[in-house]
Amino acid sequence: MTTKPDFNVGLIGSGFMGKAHTFGYASAAKVFDLAVNPVLHTLADISDAAASKAASALGFAHATSDWRKMVDDPAIHVVNITAPNALHKDMALAAIAAGKHVYCEKPLAPLVADAREMAEAAEAAGVKTQVGFNYLCNPMLKLAREMIEAGELGEIRGFRGLHAEDYMADATGPYTFRHDPAGGGALADLGSHVLATAEYLLGPVTEVMGDCVTMIPERPDGYGGVKAVTVDDVARAFLRFASGANGSLEANWIATGRKMQHDFEVWGSKGALTFSQERFNELHFFDTRDAKGRQGFRRIEAGPDHAPYGRFCVAAGHQIGFNDLKAIEVARFLEAITSGAPEPYGFRAGLRIQMLVEAIHQSSSERAWRSVPD
Numbered sequence: 001m002t003t004k005p006d007f008n009v010g011l012i013g014s015g016f017m018g019k020a021h022t023f024g025y026a027s028a029a030k031v032f033d034l035a036v037n038p039v040l041h042t043l044a045d046i047s048d049a050a051a052s053k054a055a056s057a058l059g060f061a062h063a064t065s066d067w068r069k070m071v072d073d074p075a076i077h078v079v080n081i082t083a084p085n086a087l088h089k090d091m092a093l094a095a096i097a098a099g100k101h102v103y104c105e106k107p108l109a110p111l112v113a114d115a116r117e118m119a120e121a122a123e124a125a126g127v128k129t130q131v132g133f134n135y136l137c138n139p140m141l142k143l144a145r146e147m148i149e150a151g152e153l154g155e156i157r158g159f160r161g162l163h164a165e166d167y168m169a170d171a172t173g174p175y176t177f178r179h180d181p182a183g184g185g186a187l188a189d190l191g192s193h194v195l196a197t198a199e200y201l202l203g204p205v206t207e208v209m210g211d212c213v214t215m216i217p218e219r220p221d222g223y224g225g226v227k228a229v230t231v232d233d234v235a236r237a238f239l240r241f242a243s244g245a246n247g248s249l250e251a252n253w254i255a256t257g258r259k260m261q262h263d264f265e266v267w268g269s270k271g272a273l274t275f276s277q278e279r280f281n282e283l284h285f286f287d288t289r290d291a292k293g294r295q296g297f298r299r300i301e302a303g304p305d306h307a308p309y310g311r312f313c314v315a316a317g318h319q320i321g322f323n324d325l326k327a328i329e330v331a332r333f334l335e336a337i338t339s340g341a342p343e344p345y346g347f348r349a350g351l352r353i354q355m356l357v358e359a360i361h362q363s364s365s366e367r368a369w370r371s372v373p374d
């Protein structure tokens with residue numbers, strides 16, 4: 001048995017995404033043929049008690065309430081940032097300054113200027129970075145892109161993308177970090193995923209026209225009072241692509257009844273694709289070349305023909321899950337680190353999404369179309 005070098009993982013934040021990153025490393029080590037052995041080394045959280053409890057539950061060897069101490073620890077090879085958005089920049093810059101690779105959750109930073117500073121710092125330091133756009137790791141999205149690129153849909157004319165959930169639909173729900181004007185709002189939180197999908201499938205967006213709306217203007221502050229909300233609960237935008245295609249986007253976190261409607265449709269001159277994240281092991285294809293009277297969207301089910309599905313399960317139709325997408329993302333990031341190849345979705349790509357988010361916000365305030373620089 002060959003021994004792989006240990007690769008020590010530091011994690012900041014142990015909530016929803018902290019767990020997903022942890023499961024990602026644990027699965028990636030078993031499912032993929034990695035060049036290193038990821039070790040769950042240190043977990044940092046808001047207090048010693050919270051960090052110790054989470055470290056023990058998730059299998060980290062050490063715990064701390066001081067993320068700076070963890071970042072500066074020479075034993076740590078990669079810093080995972082799964083803390084609130086407004087903290088990403090300080091944490092990432094400290095990790096980069098300490099020479100660590102950084103895997104940061106989306107949205108990368110509150111502002112384009114912050115995201116640019118982070119991308120430039122990482123490039124100058126020569127460390128690898130990754131932003132958590134895990135939905136792009138779905139083998140069925142790869143299939144959709146391959147079908148588009150192969151011309152199976154003909155000339156691509158349009159895109160409609162949506163990310164709707166209802167976790168903010170209750171107006172009595174508390175003010176959270178997602179309402180913080182520094183990096184909050186439905187567009188940054190959910191719309192960032194739609195923008196990443198749109199450009200992954202259709203290429204660059206060049207112009208946007210946004211409409212961002214706050215529907216619940218205040219929320220309980222957790223101390224008996226209320227706090228004003230200024231970020232968008234619902235954001236919509238028209239999109240123009242460099243290819244000549246056009247499209248639309250909706251990001252909505254008050255969509256009562258919706259749990260994970262990260263959906264898209266792409267129309268071409270010869271065919272169309274539809275997809276829903278709530279059934280993400282399926283892609284639906286309409287082909288105008290099918291015989292008249294027999295036409296309709298056919299369901300393509302994920303299976304071992306759609307790599308890397310087969311690494312998780314040998315049988316088609318049995319389905320992979322949300323945390324498996326994180327394992328694929330971890331494996332690609334580690335591959336970039338160990339091989340020196342470019343990262344699949346580094347800070348520069350996260351900056352690009354932030355530029356689109358900011359352009360849509362500005363367009364909405366100005367009530368005018370805005371161009372998006374390359």
Ligand code: NAD
Binds near residue numbers: 050
């Ligand atoms: P969460 O509230 O569940 O977890 C946040 C964690 O950060 C908690 O453990 C909290 O105690 C910790 N934390 C807060 N302040 C800290 C500090 N100063 N030092 C150390 N730890 C601190 O939030 P979440 O839903 O996991 O979101 C975290 C990030 O992940 C956000 O940026 C969010 O946008 C992103 N996210 C991404 C996806 C995705 O699909 N890629 C899904 C959900 C969330």
